[in-house]
Amino acid sequence: MFDREKLKEIARRREEWEKGTLKQALDKLGFKREDVAKQVYTPLDIENFDYTRDLGFPGEYPYTRGHQPTAVPGTIGLDDRIRYSGYGTPEDTREHYKYLVSRGFNAPSIAFDLPTQLGYDSDHPLAEGEVGKAGVALDTLRDMEVIFEAFKDIPFDWMRPNFTINAPTAVILSMYIALAERQGVPLNRLYGTTQNDILKEYTVRGNYIFPPEPSLKLVADTIVYCSHNMPGWNVMSICGYHYAEAGATGPQELAFMFSDALAYAEVAIKAGLEPDEFLPRFSFLGGCGPHFFREIAKFRAARRIWAKIVKQRFKANDPRSYLLRMPAGNARYTFTLQKPLNNIVRGTYQGMASLLGGTMGGGNSTPYDEALGLFTEISRRVADDTPRILILEGKMGEVLDPLAGSYYVEALTNEIEQETWSMIEKVDSLGGAVKAIEKGFMQQEIARSAYQYQKEVESGERTIVGANKYQVEEEEEIKAMEFDPTVKERQLKNLAKVKKERNNRLVESTLKQMRKAAEGRENIMPPTLEAVKAYATIGEICGVLREVFGEYVAPGFI
């Protein structure tokens, strides 16, 4: 795209500038050339830039400029998403959601407590102290019914709930299906997401139950089931976000996310599906870190890389198979405990990067008291208004991919793409994501990056305003939400009531069917649906699966 002769002239002029204007300025300031990192980008940094090859148009291969050809007009997406939340008992969460629905939000994003995420009932010994803390306590279908009472005026085929659930995805998905069936909504009219991304649990999130092989079998079951029955459902949200939170660099985040996606695609294909039967329902979750321009470039590179992967490795025909549908949340690890109002600024500039980088629903922001606990009304309002201001006042969403053509951003996009490919190749050479996880490769890479980050913070090389620089002595601490000590007692009462009122013989028979299906490696969804409808508990269902599949024990510390 750049004329060779013109490039030579620019190179000549750059050298003159370095030796003349720049050197004079540096001399005056008392700096040497080596003290100053690269600050100026020119066409020379993207010599081989080819618009149609590298960028193309939004909504078309290679999707660098965006996965959709048009920005959604109006305020859609700015008004209706309930922030990821959930706490206490289902009744507590229902009231919380009811309040938010009255404020105009209608799409639940449910956080489940740790016992639920790990397939334990609220009365399990290991649930001690954890019931209703990291999210809502859920034991049976009854609990899901209670939560969804908050949305009784919203038709099921209109809602797009998000369930952050991984190991017991089949259980939670079955509960939602059971509710939909009661409403008479056909399965092919259900839209929403189950995170269902077990591989990242082994590496960076820790909420795994079974070993990788049976876990991937369960994932395949859900993909097959949804591909046949729920074509509108995002059967997985493959996450790069948590890799970044654990310390991964941008290229590591993308490479590990894509490697996990490839592993899931592999099991789906082994289960007999064609790529176009499942790729359109793979969604992703990214994170937006602190380096403003690198993050924008990272999102552009991510779309291009996935498109190339789908073309090269799957040769998909359906254009929807190529889309990297990926919202990006703020990097919560950057949100400080100290001087928390500063987190509003972090939420804002990271929201801007998400938006300018073209991520889905760009501009999301995290409440400023994130480091302390579940958000308050005030902190939620500021976070909700942030993307509204960026888009409606700042007009930052009006033009797609506005930084395209910037020498800097295009150079960064190329650089991040190259680094990501290198890392994908490394994982490939180890035999793919599952083998890499077994060997501890991803875990080691991330731990090293996290350690490097911490060393930079402690040496002062990396500034965190308010935490390692510009600190204040005494600070009035913002009150986190008080935890209600009666939660466990109330949930145990709920659980006891369900167990008393249900048909225990039916439960037993459905659990027998679960065991049979698990042992026979049949699709786990149909028997799970039956068990859930009989009000079997998540602990009972996962207990059977634990007996059949065993539990994962992480390799010793690397």
Next chain:
Amino acid sequence: MARRERIRVLIAKPGLDGHDRGAKVIAYGLRNAGMEVIYTGLHQTAEQILATAAQEDVDVIGLSILSGAHLSLTGKVMNLLKERGMQDKLVLVGGVIPKDDIPKLKELGVAEVFRPGTSMKMIMDFIRNKV
């Protein structure tokens, strides 16, 4: 003063919390500072933690908790510690801990609580001064 050449530290993840970035970073840091570090991995019960602490004959037990269950989990560990006569071990807690809970943890016998913003150096210095 250290009883032996190298201070031995157990970094433990009690309960169901899966966030281990901090635990691993601290483990690396202490190891690079010359301490012997054992990391338990995730989903540890109090029994498992104390069994490892006894087996490895550690000087320090560091509990990393970011799930909000710090009071109940720490309480379990401290009770078991007393039962087994292992109170000579220095117990530290790190994680997402509200300010108001720090005195409660100390009442349980925790020597110090390290919240977000703590440096590896702070922990190293504290251990060196106390062991």
